[in-house]
Amino acid sequence: MAKRRAEPLVWLLFTSGGLAAALLLPVLLVLFGLVFPAGWASAPAEAHLLSVARYPLTRIVLLGLFALPLGAQVPLHALRGTPAQAPQQADHRRLLRRRASGIGLRGLPLAGRPMSQGRLLAIS
């Protein structure tokens, strides 16, 4: 069997992170970052949010939405195109890759933790 490379997989994570962020983050931030705090609409009751967040599909979607950008999309973007990206390509790329995966590996548990604690997991 031909040796498989991990690179396409990383790109898949990257694109799904970007897509998830593009599709779902704007509406969530509009609501919770702007509309509710500014008082243009009354914020939902905590019990309602809890029941929405407890729904299994919501939890899967949220986990993907939090983990994919934090784990893959953000680190790759944040480290690409820095001014240091000059001639020493090979070295530099290796460094970027290491840093990106470092940040990504730290981002993943950060995304998973609140999803698996407290009343979210309690079965009503």
Added chain:
Amino acid sequence: MSVRYTEFHPRWHRPRMSVFWWVGRRSYLVFVLRELSSVFVAWSVVFLLLLVHAVSEGGKQYQQFRNLSSNPWMLALNVVTLAFLLFHAITWFNLAPSAMVVRMRGKRVPRSWIAGAHYAGWALLSALVAWLIVG
């Protein structure tokens, strides 16, 4: 008199680059702003994580989160974040046709259809999420 030998060491030709190399040209500026948008994507994820955490902890924490989010500084930050998120989303959907080559009955599906499908999905999902949350 001693003679000092120096090792032969060719000097690299590395022109110094300004930190602001991307300001001069529009396309560079857009590229760097787009890369920068990832920082705001990260912030919005953290912000939502705080929300989920607060909801999972209980009413008092949720109230604290609401107080935090209506702080003027937080509002300002989130308005800037929102601008970057929209920029990220729109440029993302506009480049989708370049990344996806879809063929139907041997013919390539027009770029505008693919971009249009992404925008339609975006609108639909946003409406669905808003309906779920506002109830």
